[in-house]
Amino acid sequence: MKFDTPAGQNPIDRAKVVGCAHDRIDGPFKTTGQAPYAYEHHRHVGNPAYGYVVGSAIAKGRIRSIKLDAAKVAPGVLAIVAATDTGKLGKGDFNTVKLFGGPEIDHYHQAIAVVVAETFEQARAAAALVRVDYDRGQGRFDLDEALKTAPLTGGDSNQGGAPKADRTGSFEEAFARAPVTLDALYSTPDHSHAMMEPHASIAAWNGDQLTLWTSSQMINWGRSDLAKTLGIPKEKIRFLSPFIGGGFGGKLFLRTDAVLAALGAKAAGRPVKLALPRPFVANNTTHRPATRQRIRIGAERDGTITAIAHESGSGDQPNGEPETAVNQTKLLYAGANRLTAMRLAVLDLPEGNAMRAPGEAPGLMALEIAMDEMAEKLGMDPVDFRVRNDTQVDPEKPARRFSERQLIRCLREGADRFGWSQRKARPGQVRDGRWLIGMGMAAAFRNHINFPSGARVRLSGDGRVMVETDMTDIGTGSYTIIAQTAAEMMGVPIEAVTVKLGSSDFPVAAGSGGQFGAANSTAGVYAACVKLREEVAGRLGFNSTDAVFEAGKVRSGNRSAPLAQAAAGGDLVAEDKIEFGDLGKTHQLSTFGSHFVEVGVDAYTGVTRVRRMLAVCAAGRIINPKSARSQVIGAMTMGVGSALMEELAVDKRFGFFVNHDLAGYEVPVHADIPHQDVVFLDEADDKANPMKAKGVGELGLCGVGAAVANAIYNATGVRVRDYPITLEKHLARLPTLA
């Protein structure tokens, strides 16, 4: 189904199942331990051996020799595959750096060998006996140093693209003329996905056929890149990822666990399971790159922005990509004269890549502080300042309208619900015992991305509907919203729908990433259901255009027949995919929101604790308000982490992320998150897809960090522009103790 004209009325608009809050249909499997994660497919793999990764102990250089003698004779060892005997491995299209290093080493903890043994403990013990001699090379580990000579770069093609420097009007002239201006530098650190389940895979060969159970957000990408890496046809690989313990972008791409499990299993002649040890999540896999951002804003005294510039620098491995932190600044606020540009430095730290809301997450952490600073300079309320500069068209291409843009409503409704009018504009005015209290807010913005997505639906003689698609559920609720979509389309209760996900046996779907999963994958299911409805109608002798599917029956005029009857002679199967025309080009598809935060800053210690948070989101139809709310509160929690504690600490001498476990890389715990509210505005975006839905999971993160930062400023009067806002960054400048 090609979606090339705005959606009219369709069965989804009945909203009997879609749009209603549903518990996760996979919930009972997860809470009773019956949902097998990547490392747990015991039912399919009876006698696995265990693989353990050996990572490079240096960040840059060359392996001089690898001595395996001691490891080979260690108890239980079945096979060792080392860099010295894997000369001809390919590199996946989505990988910047090869997943199996050697003899050249590209980064710390790059995999250089896998040890396979009878037990996990034996494999781990033997891995420690592998002796590697290196020639240590000179690495580039200092982002600020590297950015001094880094060139301008184009955008990330995955995220909508950006030429080397985008200009509209004449920024410099307008900025020089503006009566009120801001020119400030902001920095965000490297972030780790730090998902609960580390990367893990089980590989089993049957002749030249490989079955891989893994933890992947994108089945087809992973399968293609594994085939390319191993140098075998894609068709020889079954790639399975039915349940995933979190990804946040860290599992978008093939990782070394899959490659090592496959190589180890081949060498051992046994199925092999392998999980990355926790420290490898930081240094072996990808991370969100640190940014250095400069923002300049010029405005008239009435608050009208006349000039806005956002420049961002980040670093990555050779041939890597920038963190596109200027994305939102191209679209969020009006202003006739504009400049956005990015610089990309080459670093020898581990590969930087997508992490939840890549681009917008760190970009808004900077831009939305800048807006707060500008509002203060103008003597305006931060909400009013943003409202003043709303735009209903793409500011760079004014002929393009936003398909839906309810930013002003998000801001106003958020302010009302949060009690924003109680905020004191002058900072440092509110005390509660030893706590300095402040309120802050930020706009939320994240683009919606169209992505083709396929599905197969099957109606059986008992009236049940089964959906099969390679869409993944990374904890987001995909199983449930797909069941809701099929139930709505076929007129059956959600209990009559079975959903099967995460297998390369099924049609290729959007996958999970970039908040594009829910809207696109359900649109793909919609397309397949439209086809199935036609077949059902034909089978039952109805005209498909006016047949109504409801309560397990198909009805037209006075005639009605049980849905199941259509499959009495055998299952009916339909497969289709959603594809997109130009609506996403002629219109700007984006999601909007507002975040409001109240914090307390301890006047003695400078420690910040969040007291309450509110998000108001406008993101098209919300398919399942319950799981969407969970997505948004999870994202808000991640935003608190980025504001207050998350930072991969770089050792610029050895070239690695030092705090590479969950004791050193802190993310919020329950005690950090006392109270969160989420509000979804009614919206149905007919230019997005037939579901009239857009992404929402990442919107919940976008702007949170800045809202916290602005609340801290409101509490203390000390502006910190360097994340995370840990106590030492403002301690010396806090108001004197009473």
Place this chain on the structure above:
Amino acid sequence: MKAFTYERAKDPVGAARAVASQSGAKFLAGGTNLLDLMKLQIETPVHLVDVQDIGLDKIEPTADGGLRIGALVTNTDLASDRRVRRDYGVLSRAIVAGASGQLRNKATTAGNLLQRTRCPYFYDTNMPCNKRKPGSGCSAIGGFSRQLAVIGSSDHCIATNPSDMAVGLRVLDATVETVKPDGSTRAIPIAEFHPLPGDTPHIETVLTPGELITGVTLPKPIGGFHHYEKVRDRASYAFALVSVAAVIHKDGSGRVALGGVAHKPWRVEAAEAAMPRGAKDVAGRLLAGARPMPDNAFKIPLAERTLAAAIDQGKAA
């Protein structure tokens, strides 16, 4: 993890003998720190002597009005003991500020005293570390040192002791009781239990080979306002940037020990004479001679301000 052998001791002296008789043997109690370190091959004992069956799990009054805490009393049981909460509140508060409920259920009093540093370079076996591999150098110096020591450190080590409980014990003048393989016992003041790193940072206690902690005694209650405050980026489940254990009396006199600043709980009794004059005076003496790194110099004003919070709360109490 390296392969190891395992036995369960039946009594304290038997346990001490078992460890003393084999080089590379270690005691195993709650295992909350040792087992993690074994998985990372930071600890590689060849033999474990499990002490869970040797008793030592009671909290009993002593003749002079104090309390004797068995070595194997869990952190949870110790923190929730009625007498401890009433008379030694600073200890109870320190313990519940540490780790998580699950860990405190397993962790023991003796084990808590023996837990090893959380310096990230100690935790990465690819990095030089004089604690892990004497003579290899300290990679924390000049590296990421935000969590690490500002005082009492050396050119060989800037690690901190991560314990909260030990800071509470230090301010209470607790005594560590031990038994040696020959059956002799001794009492070690908590102040002397953890040495400074000097040029032997791998030596973290004054215990001799096979010497087993049997308990910790607390002197009779000293009254006063008991306060433990732990400063950290997140609200729970994190090691202290700085912690303050304080006992403050009505007349403004009192005691204070710091956590998160040194290789051991940091207390300077001479500084406490300044308590009535306020945090600035006390902190100045307490941290005189500090040698912070650029990353952790903030701990010095932070310690003073956290102490000020304790003193102000003491006044208000």
